Amino acid sequence: MPKLLSVLSAAAAAALLAAGCGGTGATASDGDDRPVVLTTFTVLADIAAAVAGDHLRVESITKPGAEVHGYEPTPDDVKEAARADLVVDNGLGLEAWFTRFVAEVDAPHVVVSDGVHPVPIAEDAYAGKPNPHAWMSPLNVRTYVDNLVTAFSGLAPAHAGDFRANGERYRDELQRVHDELVAALAVLPADKRALVTCEGAFSYLARDAGLTERYLWAVNAEQQATPQQVAGVIGFVRANAVPAVFCESTVSDAPMRQVVAATGAAFGGVLYVDSLSAPDGPVPTYLDLLRHDARTIAGALTGRAG
Numbered sequence: 001m002p003k004l005l006s007v008l009s010a011a012a013a014a015a016l017l018a019a020g021c022g023g024t025g026a027t028a029s030d031g032d033d034r035p036v037v038l039t040t041f042t043v044l045a046d047i048a049a050a051v052a053g054d055h056l057r058v059e060s061i062t063k064p065g066a067e068v069h070g071y072e073p074t075p076d077d078v079k080e081a082a083r084a085d086l087v088v089d090n091g092l093g094l095e096a097w098f099t100r101f102v103a104e105v106d107a108p109h110v111v112v113s114d115g116v117h118p119v120p121i122a123e124d125a126y127a128g129k130p131n132p133h134a135w136m137s138p139l140n141v142r143t144y145v146d147n148l149v150t151a152f153s154g155l156a157p158a159h160a161g162d163f164r165a166n167g168e169r170y171r172d173e174l175q176r177v178h179d180e181l182v183a184a185l186a187v188l189p190a191d192k193r194a195l196v197t198c199e200g201a202f203s204y205l206a207r208d209a210g211l212t213e214r215y216l217w218a219v220n221a222e223q224q225a226t227p228q229q230v231a232g233v234i235g236f237v238r239a240n241a242v243p244a245v246f247c248e249s250t251v252s253d254a255p256m257r258q259v260v261a262a263t264g265a266a267f268g269g270v271l272y273v274d275s276l277s278a279p280d281g282p283v284p285t286y287l288d289l290l291r292h293d294a295r296t297i298a299g300a301l302t303g304r305a306g
């Protein structure tokens with residue numbers, strides 16, 4: 001019996017060790033000496049990994065399902081960042097915490113949205129500021145890719161050719177997903193082209209697909225919808241006979257459920273924008289996220305189940 005116990009605990013220890021090495025808790029002693037690229041959120045990590053291929057180790061500070069706007073970095077995050085060779089953030093004000101965070105970190109840092117033409121936020125306290133969710137247009141992410149290819153080529157010049165080839169391949173995929181997304185949403189008739197969501201995170205997607213955007217709040221820092229915001233959206237849904245409304249995976253859908261109860265619009269489903277799902281969930285990659293959202297929106301607004 002004692003022998004069996006010791007075998008079990010050895011197995012448990014091995015499992016713990018393996019778990020530690022596979023995740024972001026990995027240390028320099030795990031035999032992986034590739035340069036470490038630390039990104040701020042899972043969407044960015046996935047895009048960066050597509051460009052990096054096997055040559056770099058790409059990690060995300062926030063985990064799947066986590067809220068990125070108002071994240072509070074932990075002391076472990078700062079320690080993690082001290083091991084990074086490059087820190088990558090979205091910019092456009094997405095990561096409110098990032099300026100303070102990066103001031104404590106020595107690694108060079110690249111802003112992937114540099115060169116994107118921002119869409120300004122229309123309402124709220126944020127009016128006039130750039131909408132940070134530029135990745136919701138795959139066409140913008142071509143700029144992200146170009147910035148990553150340049151930064152990675154500086155970090156690991158021996159692999160510059162591979163980064164360029166990966167980037168070109170990914171750019172082709174972005175164009176394909178953009179075309180799919182526009183085609184999927186083109187079927188909506190003129191009177192069903194309103195996209196009503198919790199956060200105002202879909203300005204770029206709405207622009208690409210020719211939809212009208214309406215939301216409860218502009219940016220997730222203030223997740224509690226005010227009674228005025230809820231009433232405003234209820235009025236819009238009634239006036240435009242909007243058939244379905246949506247909310248995003250990282251916030252509470254309770255205020256949007258109020259809109260549903262007051263208007264009789266359907267709850268059209270969960271959209272993904274600020275985080276990927278877990279690997280076994282519906283949107284393990286950024287390209288999956290775009291396809292999922294286009295399918296969910298088109299399905300609910302045409303009355304077909306997504």
Ligand SMILES: [Zn+2]
Pocket residue numbers: 069133199201219220273274
């Ligand atoms: Zn957001």
